Amino acid sequence: MTESYQHQFSDAVIVFREMRLPEPATPAGYSALISAYRLAVPLPRTLSATGEHHRITERDGWRIMTPRHAPHPTLEGHLTFALKYEGLDLAVLKRLFQVTGPAPIEALVRESPTGSYARRIWFLYEWLTGARIDLPDAEAGRYVPVLDPELQWPGPEKTASRYRIRDNLPGTPEFCPLVFRTKNLEKFINLELPRRAEAMVKDVPRDILARTAAFLLQKDSRSSYAIEGERPPHDRIQRWGRAIGEAGRQPIDRDELLRLQRIVLGDPRFVRLGLRKEGGFVGEHDRDNRMPLPDHISARPEDLPRLIDGMVAFDQGPARNLDAVIAAAILAFGFVYIHPFEDGNGRIHRYLIHHVLAIHGFNPPGVVFPVSAAILDQINEYRGVLESYSHRLVPLIEWEPTPQFNVRVLNDTGDLYRFFDATLHAEFLYACVQRTIERDLPEEAAFRQRYDQFRQQVDAFIDMPERLTDLLFRFLHQNGGHLSNRAREKEFAALTDDEAGRIEAIYAQTFGAN
Known part of the structure; x- marks a missing residue:
């Protein structure tokens, strides 16, 4: 391809965007593309570079690879490196394609029409931008998946014959967070937690299991309010508990989300129901002039319909084919980052965890794992997981305060909520689910059995x-x-x-x- 489309890629550096590298190294893949094209995107959690040593090292958020891994210092070279070694970062790729336009993508495909990486890049350009490049359909080349299933969790495959690609992205262009394969997630999945839960409840008498399930349901409801710093009356806790107990029976759509908001708020007189018409943020205000001090900024009101529709499409499609806990993490944390309502977002976010687990049949019939209680017990870790993305998102959002002490977002931020790395979120959620199955459920069932023994022996005399x-x-x-x-x-x-x-x-x- 011609070099007229190339930007200047840096040589070895020791500092990259105020981040110090473990050793002098040359940015490669996404880090090189972000630097050369000045992309305003959340940085990947792990950045890549190539150094002088003949061993791969990982430290301080960097993976330093060997000289033989060094890509050609071109757009095609760094894109190929990224797809081969770093997986997909859809937020970076979309912003990159918006900057480059179609010409360099068309050029690299014409230069290598059967190349698997060229065809994947071509597919991703059209999938992310919605624009069609003036290229004939591919006529040769082995069908390859667009997302490398060895690096990230794929969705169900669909044939994209135009590119001779198998589209296995776990979402749509409106909502597609991704999760990397990690040793932690593989370990959790190999535990076969649903089988363990079934085996545990199998030996519990039916009446005790019913009382255990009822207690755990109320415990989850109460804990979900406690996470928000609320202590509502018992009837509201019971009402929300009943809603959690019915999770998975109805598909998620806008009407269902509004129904859940009405239930969780109880008295809606002072809160506007439905999708926000104004900006939103999580944080505090400056004491003197009420200036917002956001820890997280919610999606713009004008982006909410498309984002919610993307979540609905995910719930009714790819989520059914992913691992249950991974799908729950993507949907639930995606929702809470979008923050579509004025109030009730956190509790509905945790409800969505139960919703996905239920549609997968992950928990035994009639039993709700008290995930919110596990989260409450690990509240600092939970906040750390939320901040793992929010802290990378907020610096990219341009905003101004409103007369109502709110925020008004000034730039286009929709893609920040469509595409994010949900790996840490999935690992955290799996740890919470494991705890409820291996500790909370058996301990509560055992307690109920011992309590019955205590009461029977007291009643006997x-x-x-x-x-x-x-x-x-x-x-x-x-x-x-x-x-x-x-x-x-x-x-x-x-x-x-x-x-x-x-x-x-x-x-x-x-x-x-x-």
């Missing part, structure tokens, strides 16, 4: 209403297995010393000494 037995247990549980003097003198003054001692012995036998 003393006639006591169920509400008093419950109160008795709570006092014992809170006081290390012993009835306090206050409880003996007030609520349980009628107990003899012998009866009190026997009850404490039963508690110790069934629950162990605290």
Whole structure:
């Protein structure tokens, strides 16, 4: 291809966009393209360069490859390097194609019409931009996947005969976050967590399983509100719990999302329901002049319909063919970054996790894994995962404050929410799901069984209403297995010393000494 389309690619550097490299090295692949074409995009979590040593090293967010990996210092050379070694970064590629226009892509395809990388680049250009390059359909070349399944999780394959490509992207041009294959994710998948959950509940008596499931459902609902710093009345917790228990029964679309928002808010008098008509952000305000201090900036109101439609298409298509937890991470975290509503986004975001797990049949029938409770217990890690992308997104957004102390986004930001790396999100969510299956579910079922034993043994020698037995247990549980003097003198003054001692012995036998 002619060099008239080429930009200047840098030589070895020690600093790249204020990031220090572990050693002097030459940017390669996406880092080289971002620098040469001055692309305003979130930087990939791992950047590539080629150094002087004949070993590959990874450190401080850089993968330093050997001299033999060095690409030709051209657009085609760095694009080929990126697709071969770094996988797809759709946000970088779309912005790059917007800058280059079709001419250099047409030139590289005409120069290598049967080349697998040239055809993949051609497909990606037309898929991302929606513009057709003046090229005849490919007539030769082995069919290859556009996304390398050895590097990233693919979606279902569709034949794209124009390019002789197998389109295995897990989304549409309106919404297609990607997840890299990692040792952590492979380890989680190999655990076969749905089978473990089924095996665990198989031996639990049906009535105990039903009570366990009911408790875990309410626990998840309560925890989801607690993550938002709210303590709503019990009826709202129950109402949202019922909604979570029905997750997966209805497909996700705009009407369903609005229904969920109505349920989660309870009293909508002070919040406008439906998609936002104004900007939005997560963060605080400056004390003096109420200037927004955003940690995260939501998608522009004018972009919301297309973004939501993209999520709907993902939910009703590729999500059904991906690993359940990976699909849940993509949909749920994509939603919370878009933040389409004035309020209720966080709880609906976590509802979407249950929705995807349910449509995949990931959890046993009637059982909801208390994922929100696991998130609440790891709230700092959760915030870190959210910030892993928000902190790279916010510096790229141009905004101004509004008279209502809100933000107004000034530049085109839609692609920042369509395309992002959801790998950390999937790993975090898998860890939460594993915890609920291996700890929360069996521990709660075992607790219910021990509590039944405790109550039966108490009922065997003393006639006591169920509400008093419950109160008795709570006092014992809170006081290390012993009835306090206050409880003996007030609520349980009628107990003899012998009866009190026997009850404490039963508690110790069934629950162990605290």
